[in-house]
Amino acid sequence: MSMTALAGDERLPLYQRLAEVLRRDVMEGVRRPGDRMPSETALSAEYGLAPGTVRQALSALVDDGLLERFHGRGTFVRRPSFDRSLFRFFRFRDASGEWRIPESRILKRSVEPAPSHIARQLRIKDGEPAISMSRLRLLNEAPVLAEEIWLPKARFGAFLDLSESAIGPLLYPVYDAQCGQLVARAEETLTAEPASRETARLLRIDTGAPVIVIDRLAKGFDDTPLEWRRSKGRADQFHYHTEIR
Amino acid sequence: MSMTALAGDERLPLYQRLAEVLRRDVMEGVRRPGDRMPSETALSAEYGLAPGTVRQALSALVDDGLLERFHGRGTFVRRPSFDRSLFRFFRFRDASGEWRIPESRILKRSVEPAPSHIARQLRIKDGEPAISMSRLRLLNEAPVLAEEIWLPKARFGAFLDLSESAIGPLLYPVYDAQCGQLVARAEETLTAEPASRETARLLRIDTGAPVIVIDRLAKGFDDTPLEWRRSKGRADQFHYHTEIR
DNA sequence: CAGTGGTCTAGACCACGAG
DNA sequence: TCGTGGTCTAGACCACTGT
Numbered sequence: 001m002s003m004t005a006l007a008g009d010e011r012l013p014l015y016q017r018l019a020e021v022l023r024r025d026v027m028e029g030v031r032r033p034g035d036r037m038p039s040e041t042a043l044s045a046e047y048g049l050a051p052g053t054v055r056q057a058l059s060a061l062v063d064d065g066l067l068e069r070f071h072g073r074g075t076f077v078r079r080p081s082f083d084r085s086l087f088r089f090f091r092f093r094d095a096s097g098e099w100r101i102p103e104s105r106i107l108k109r110s111v112e113p114a115p116s117h118i119a120r121q122l123r124i125k126d127g128e129p130a131i132s133m134s135r136l137r138l139l140n141e142a143p144v145l146a147e148e149i150w151l152p153k154a155r156f157g158a159f160l161d162l163s164e165s166a167i168g169p170l171l172y173p174v175y176d177a178q179c180g181q182l183v184a185r186a187e188e189t190l191t192a193e194p195a196s197r198e199t200a201r202l203l204r205i206d207t208g209a210p211v212i213v214i215d216r217l218a219k220g221f222d223d224t225p226l227e228w229r230r231s232k233g234r235a236d237q238f239h240y241h242t243e244i245r
Numbered sequence: 246m247s248m249t250a251l252a253g254d255e256r257l258p259l260y261q262r263l264a265e266v267l268r269r270d271v272m273e274g275v276r277r278p279g280d281r282m283p284s285e286t287a288l289s290a291e292y293g294l295a296p297g298t299v300r301q302a303l304s305a306l307v308d309d310g311l312l313e314r315f316h317g318r319g320t321f322v323r324r325p326s327f328d329r330s331l332f333r334f335f336r337f338r339d340a341s342g343e344w345r346i347p348e349s350r351i352l353k354r355s356v357e358p359a360p361s362h363i364a365r366q367l368r369i370k371d372g373e374p375a376i377s378m379s380r381l382r383l384l385n386e387a388p389v390l391a392e393e394i395w396l397p398k399a400r401f402g403a404f405l406d407l408s409e410s411a412i413g414p415l416l417y418p419v420y421d422a423q424c425g426q427l428v429a430r431a432e433e434t435l436t437a438e439p440a441s442r443e444t445a446r447l448l449r450i451d452t453g454a455p456v457i458v459i460d461r462l463a464k465g466f467d468d469t470p471l472e473w474r475r476s477k478g479r480a481d482q483f484h485y486h487t488e489i490r
Numbered sequence: 491c492a493g494t495g496g497t498c499t500a501g502a503c504c505a506c507g508a509g
Numbered sequence: 510t511c512g513t514g515g516t517c518t519a520g521a522c523c524a525c526t527g528t
Contacts, residue, residue, distance in 0.1 A: 013516060039494060050518045055495085065490040071495050072525035084489045185490040192437035192455045192480035210437045210455035210480065235437035235455065240485075244329045245310045245430040258497060284513060295499045300514085316514050317506035 004046055014049060015056035022057065026066055026077055027221045033079040033182070037067065040075075065185075082172075086188050086214050089240040090233050092139055102137035102144050104169040109133045111153055111160070118150045121217055121228045129153040131160065136202060137169070137231075144237070146202040149229040155181055172218075175226065184221040190214050192235055199232050210235035248293050259294060260301035267302065271311055271322055272466040278324040278427070282312065285320075310430075327417075331433050331459050334485040335478050337384055347382035347389050349414040354378045356398055356405070363395045366462055366473045374398040376405060381447060382414070382476075389482070391447040394474040400426055417463075420471065429466040435459050437480055444477050455480035 008017035025031045038046065043054045058075055061067040068078045094100050114122065114130040122130070130150050137145035149171075151159065158179050167174055175181045192210050200207040211232045218227040253262035270276045283291065288299045303320055306312040313323045339345050359367065359375040367375065375395050382390035394416075396404065403424045412419055420426045436458050445452040456477045463472040 015516075041494085050520090052519085053517055056516085058495095069495065070526085072493080072527080074494060074526095078490075080490055082489060086485075086487070086489075185488060187486065187488050190485040190487075191483055192457060194453075194455055208439075208453060210439055212437060238436055240331075240435040241432065242331070242435075243430060243432050244327060244331075245323075245325055260497075286513085296501085298498055301497085303514095314514065315507085317508080317512080319513060 006047055015053050015060065018043070018047060018049065018054065018057035019060045022061060023064075023066060029182075029221070031077050033077050035077045037075040037077065080182075080184050082186065085186075085216075086190055086240065087145075087231070089238055090144065090212075091237045091239065092144055094140055100139060101169050102139045104167070105136045105138060106164050106167070107134040107136055109160070109164075114150065114152075118228055122150065122152050122225045124152050124154070131156055143203050145231050145233045146199055147229055147231045149227065151227050152225075155179060155226065171227075181226050182220055183218045183226055186216050186218040188214055188216045190240075195232075203232070203234060205234055212238045249291055251292055260298050260305065263288070263292060263294065263299065263302035264305045267306060268309075268311060274427075274466070276322050278322050280322045282320040282322065325427075325429050327431065330431075330461075331435055331485065332390075332476070334483055335389065335457075336482045336484065337389055339385055345384060346414050347384045349412070350381045350383060351409050351412065352379040352381055354405070354409075359395065359397075363473055367395065367397050367470045369397050369399070376401055388448050390476050390478045391444055392474055392476045394472065396472050397470075400424060400471065416472075426471050427465055428463045428471055431461050431463040433459055433461045435485075440477075448477070448479060450479055457483045 006014065006017045006021065008020055022037070031037070037043075037058070040051055040054050040058065043049070043058075044051045047054070058067060058069070062069055062075075066078060067075055069075045092099065092102060110132055111129050112132045113127040114124055116126045118130065119126045119128060124130070131153055133147075133149040133151075135147040135149065136143050137147065153160075156175070156179050159174070162174070162178060172183045175183060191213050193213055194208040195203065195205055195211045197207050199211060200209065203211070205211075212235050214231045214233075216227075216229050216231070217225055218229075220226055251259065251262045251266065253265050267276075267282070276282070282288075282303070285296055285299050285303065288294070288303075289296045292299070303312060303314070307314055307320075311323060312320055314320045337344065337347060355377055356374050357377045358372040359369060361371045363375065364371045364373060369375070376398055378392075378394040378396075380392040380394065381388050382392065398405075401420070401424050404419070407419070407423060417428045420428060437455050438458055439453040440448065440450055440456045442452050444456060445454065448456070450456075457480050459476045459478075461472075461474050461476070462470055463474075465471055
C-alpha cells in the first residue's frame with residue numbers, strides 16, 4: 001500500500017485538506033452515489049494520518065450532506081433525496097389519508113429559444129435552444145400542481161426521444177439514466193400570488209384565489225444548473241412548518 | 246477541586262451524559278444566555294473525563310444551538326436570536342433600501358378568556374384568562390404586518406401594567422425584563438389565504454388579495470409555550486428562499 | 491467471525507483573544 | 510503572557526452488520 005500525499009493549501013488543517021480531496025472525488029464522479037468509501041483505517045494508512053483526523057474529515061462531509069455513515073456497514077456517498085423540498089408541505093393525500101406521489105400528465109413538450117429570465121437561471125445564452133414542458137400533477141384524477149419545466153437542450157437532447165409513457169412522475173431518475181445528468185441539490189423559492197385565468201382553469205379553482213408558487217433550480221455536483229421549474233398549487237393545501245432558534 | 250460524578254443512564258455514552266447535565270443547567274436557568282461555560286480543561290478535571298470527551302459533549306450542544314464557541318475566548322450559552330424566522334423573507338426595506346425593524350402600533354390590549362384553539366397552543370385551560378393584543382407594524386408610515394398576539398395571563402400579568410410607550414417593537418426583551426419569561430425557540434407555520442375585509446383595510450390592499458399568514462408559538466427553555474401570534478403580510482412582498490439536498 | 495464505525499483516553503502543540 | 514478553543518497523534522476497546 002503506497003502512501004499518497006495530500007494536495008491542497010498547506011496552511012489549511014489536514015482534515016480539511018483530506019475532506020476537499022474526497023469531495024472532489026464525488027464532484028467529479030470518481031465516486032458515485034451509493035458507493036462505499038474506503039474505511040477509516042484504510043484512509044488513515046493511505047494518507048498517513050491518525051484515525052481521529054480521518055474521522056474529522058469524514059464528519060465534515062457527513063455534516064455537509066455529501067456522505068452518510070452506517071455503524072458496522074461503512075461510509076457511503078449519499079444518494080440525493082429531495083425529502084426536504086418545500087413540496088412536502090402540500091397536503092397531498094389520497095382517500096385513505098396516505099401520502100402519494102401525484103401522477104403526471106404532460107400537456108406540452110417542445111424546443112424553444114430560452115427566454116432571458118430562464119437562460120439566466122440555466123446559465124446558458126439568451127435564445128439558446130431549450131426544452132420546454134408543461135405538466136399537470138394529479139391525485140385521484142384531481143389536479144394538484146401545475147408545472148412549467150425548462151432544460152438546456154445541449155445536455156438533455158436525449159430527453160426529446162422518449163415517449164410520454166416512458167417518463168414517469170419522477171424526472172430526476174430519467175435525467176440520470178437517459179441523459180447522464182445527475183441532480184445533486186436544488187434551490188427553491190416560495191411566494192404566493194392570485195391565480196391567473198389559465199392556472200385557475202388547470203387547478204379547478206377560482207381566478208384570483210391564492211396559489212403557492214415554488215420555483216426550483218436543480219444543480220449537478222459540479223454546480224451546473226440543470227433544470228428550472230415553476231410549480232403552482234392551491235394555497236389552502238399548503239402549510240409549511242419549521243422550528244427556529 | 247472535588248470531582249463530580251456524572252448523573253444519568255449509565256448505558257449512555259459519557260459525552261451524552263455530560264451534555265445532558267450541561268443542558269439541564271441551561272434549561273433550569275442555572276446558566277443564562279451570555280454566561281461563559283467552564284473551560285474544557287476545567288470540565289474534564291471536574292468530571293474526570295478526557296478532554297476529547299468533554300469536547301464531544303460541548304460540540305453536541307453547539308450543534309444543537311444551545312452553546313456558541315469562540316476560539317481564544319471560551320464557550321458561551323447562546324442568546325436566542327430569531328434571525329432564522331420566516332419574517333426575514335418579507336422584503337421590508339426603507340427608502341434607502343436598508344433592512345429595518347418595523348415600528349409597532351398597538352391597536353388593542355385586553356384580557357379575554359382564551360378561545361379553545363389558543364388555549365390548546367398555550368397549553369392552558371379552555372377559557373382561562375389570557376392577554377390578547379392586536380398590533381400593526383409599519384415602515385415609513387406604510388403598514389406591512391397585521392398581528393394578533395396571545396399570552397397566558399398567569400405568566401404575563403406584569404405586561405398589562407406597562408404603558409404603550411414602554412413597549413417597543415421587540416416584545417421578547419420586554420417579556421424577559423418585565424415578566425421574567427425567556428423565549429428560547431419557536432415554531433412557525435406558513436400558509437397563504439385571501440385577505441379578509443378587515444385585513445385588507447389594515448394592510449391597505451384589495452379584499453381577497455393573497456396574504457402570507459405566519460403563526461408562531463414561542464417557547465421557553467423548559468418547553469413551556471409562552472406566546473402565540475399570527476401575523477399577516479402582503480404575499481407580493483414575500484419570497485422565501487432555501488437550498489435542499 | 492471479521493470488518494466497520496463509535497466511544498474514550500492522555501497527552502502534544504498551535505492559533506487566537508484579551509490584558 | 511496566559512488562558513481559551515482548534516488540531517493532531519496513537520493507540521484501546523465497544524457495538525453493530527453481514528457472512
